[in-house]
Amino acid sequence: QKEVEQDPGPLSVPEGAIVSLNCTYSNSAFQYFMWYRQYSRKGPELLMYTYSSGNKEDGRFTAQVDKSSKYISLFIRDSQPSDSATYLCAMRVPFTSGTYKYIFGTGTRLKVLA
Amino acid sequence: SAVISQKPSRDICQRGTSLTIQCQVDSQVTMMFWYRQQPGQSLTLIATANQGSEATYESGFVIDKFPISRPNLTFSTLTVSNMSPEDSSIYLCSVNPGRGLGDPDTQYFGPGTRLTVL
Known part of the structure; x- marks a missing residue:
């Protein structure tokens, strides 16, 4: 089992739709949870980060973490064609060192289709 | 957030040669990370480079193949040695932002170096 599972898509939605992107993870030691957006031929861009269960909102974006279920989500409201990209979830795992x-x-x- | 630049942005190389990729940050950072992203795949950590110490390599990556330098708090290089077509990939450096430049527990990425090995 991979430590982090994410549906590769592709996901096509009409402009204005609500988008839900999801990741599951297996390691309960994971701490910080991040979402990155990566446009074609560009480096990943940090969108949102959180370290606790619950919701965190920033404009049209909401990050949701459920540590009990080991599940995180990114919601995009009123999606725009400029949101068309690859979205990566990321988690930080600490070592005893x-x-x-x-x-x-x-x-x-x-x-996102215009 | 920290501004990160990489050179070159892309290169096409012959097998058996080596390429050194540079990563420059506009602020002092403690930890720098080097990743590889193969087509359609996620990011795979190659190594973590702290200033003043040897880089720490992930399983499957060795220093002879991917030597890393970290001469100061704003700069690092990754060399891809004795290249083969399997090394064709995007190479990315990233940092934890310095004080006042963002959450130190997150990562910011450079634009990447697109490498093609023939």
């Missing part, structure tokens, strides 16, 4: 690393999902390709 005090260091850490980040585990990424495979990414979901989203296309």
Whole structure:
């Protein structure tokens, strides 16, 4: 089982739709939860991050974490063609040495149709 | 957030040669990370580079193949040595943002280096 599972898509939605992107994870030690947006031929861009269960909202974006179910989601309201990109979830796992690393999902390709 | 640049942005190389990728940050950062992203795949961590210490490599990646330098708090290089077509990928550097530049528990990425090995 992969540490992080993410539906690769592609996901096509009409402009204005609500988009739900999801990741599940298996390691309860994961701490910080992040969502990145990656446009074609660009580096990932940090969209949102949170470390607690619940919702965090930023404009049209809402990040949701459910640690009991090991499930995180990103909701995009009023989706726009400019939201068309690959969305990656990421989580930070600590080591006993005090260091850490980040585990990424495979990414979901989203296309918003005008 | 930290501004990260990478050079070159892309390159086409012959098998058996080596390429050094540079990563420059506009602020001092402690930890820098190097990732590989193969077509249609997610990001795979190659190594973590802290200034003043040897890089820590992930399973499947070795120093002889991917030597890393970290001479100061704003710069790092990754060399892809003795390249083969399987090394064709996007190589990304990332950092935890410095104080005042964002949440230190998150990562910011450079634009990537697109490498094609013939």
